[in-house]
Amino acid sequence: MDNQENKKGNSSKHRHRHHHRRKKFWRVFWIIIGLAAVVALFFAGYMYKNLRDASDNMYTPVSKTTKSNKSRSNLDKLLAEKKPINILLLGIDTGAMNRHWKGRTDTIMMLSINPKTETTRITSIPRDMKASLPDYPNVSPIKINSAYTLGGVSETIKTLDKYYSVPIDGYILMNMGGLKKAIDQVGGVTVTSPLTFNNMGYSFVEGKTYHMMGKQALAFAQLRHGDPNQDYGRQERDRRIIVGLLKKSVSPKTLLNKDFLESISTQMQTDLTLSQMYKIGTDYRQATKHEVTDHAQGVSKMINNQKYGQMEVEVVDKKERQRINNEIRQSLEINRINVMDDGEY
Numbered sequence: 001m002d003n004q005e006n007k008k009g010n011s012s013k014h015r016h017r018h019h020h021r022r023k024k025f026w027r028v029f030w031i032i033i034g035l036a037a038v039v040a041l042f043f044a045g046y047m048y049k050n051l052r053d054a055s056d057n058m059y060t061p062v063s064k065t066t067k068s069n070k071s072r073s074n075l076d077k078l079l080a081e082k083k084p085i086n087i088l089l090l091g092i093d094t095g096a097m098n099r100h101w102k103g104r105t106d107t108i109m110m111l112s113i114n115p116k117t118e119t120t121r122i123t124s125i126p127r128d129m130k131a132s133l134p135d136y137p138n139v140s141p142i143k144i145n146s147a148y149t150l151g152g153v154s155e156t157i158k159t160l161d162k163y164y165s166v167p168i169d170g171y172i173l174m175n176m177g178g179l180k181k182a183i184d185q186v187g188g189v190t191v192t193s194p195l196t197f198n199n200m201g202y203s204f205v206e207g208k209t210y211h212m213m214g215k216q217a218l219a220f221a222q223l224r225h226g227d228p229n230q231d232y233g234r235q236e237r238d239r240r241i242i243v244g245l246l247k248k249s250v251s252p253k254t255l256l257n258k259d260f261l262e263s264i265s266t267q268m269q270t271d272l273t274l275s276q277m278y279k280i281g282t283d284y285r286q287a288t289k290h291e292v293t294d295h296a297q298g299v300s301k302m303i304n305n306q307k308y309g310q311m312e313v314e315v316v317d318k319k320e321r322q323r324i325n326n327e328i329r330q331s332l333e334i335n336r337i338n339v340m341d342d343g344e345y
Contacts, residue, residue, distance in 0.1 A: 010013065010173070011227075015169065055239045060269040062154045064168055067160035068337075075272075076171045079279040084114040084332045087272075089150065089242065091179065104145040105156065107238050112247075112331035113287045120287045121331045122242060123324060124235040125160065126293040130303060130313035134158045139307045154268075159203040163321055164296075166328045170272050176222070178267030180214030182245060187265075188213045188250045189244030191220065194236055217241050231314075232295060239293045246288050292331075294323050 080083050091107030105127060112121040125144065134141035136150050147156040157168050160268065174182070183189055190211050193204040200219035204210065212220060221241050227233030272280070298314030305311050321339045329336045 057265040059269045069169040072167045085113045090173045105148045120288040126314040128314045173269040178264045183214040186248035232293045275303045
């Protein structure tokens with residue numbers, strides 16, 4: 001009898017100790033989970049702060065009040081509905097971003113991004129296109145790349161709307177130093193050369209494909225003389241570099257990479273917020289599957305500028321501007337409209 005009671009007592013004590021150990025295990029487990037969560041939140045908060053600081057340094061909103069934008073939904077709504085968007089890409093001819101001296105826009109492109117058709121249309125506008133700037137009639141007609149020098153991104157958007165009548169939903173402005181760093185950060189771009197030439201110590205052969213890091217990519221894009229197609233040849237090479245960069249950079253992994261954003265944050269301006277960049281990276285990445293490249297073709301002509309005297313410009317006639325309007329608006333899935341008939345042409 002006593003033995004049975006002793007056995008029961010020992011069994012009860014054993015269960016009690018086992019239960020106690022199990023409670024202790026779960027208590028320690030949840031403490032570890034809690035600490036891990038706190039550490040994760042701390043680092044997530046730290047990373048987010050770094051990302052936010054980098055994006056805030058680039059964030060520069062501008063006025064985009066144009067006739068084409070009046071009936072257009074704002075970018076947040078377009079992104080929420082995964083509608084096609086049109087982003088203006090400007091490259092300036094300074095080696096590093098200088099907030100006091102703006103330089104000129106060497107590159108003017110519109111990226112019409114349609115996630116439904118999985119297509120991005122990249123349209124180049126000649127930097128030397130003859131234009132009368134809406135807010136600067138006293139120096140007009142002049143080359144369109146002076147719009148940025150005189151009135152910033154906003155004046156460039158107004159001038160593009162005047163001649164092409166397409167909405168601009170956002171913009172990215174980058175200098176040559178920023179482009180070099182962006183290419184280096186994504187591990188280089190793969191590009192096929194359209195001609196044979198040498199520039200800045202690099203050699204390129206027509207039809208040959210190269211994997212280029214930033215310095216070589218700039219040498220490829222910035223050939224000034226020797227291209228039989230002159231500035232239109234440079235535009236084509238610019239587009240090839242941008243296509244290569246888009247394929248590597250339009251993803252959450254890159255757009256939300258602290259090193260990538262910090263590397264370009266002092267040499268880039270944009271009115272895209274961090275959340276908008278994230279939406280583009282997640283919902284529009286498939287639009288890089290297919291690219292269509294195009295340019296507005298002009299005719300060279302000497303004009304007399306009332307302030308600067310004789311200058312050579314590219315005259316893009318109404319028919320060509322209408323064609324560009326039609327193509328971009330089709331990509332954006334919005335109605336075509338007639339471009340204005342500028343009496344200067």
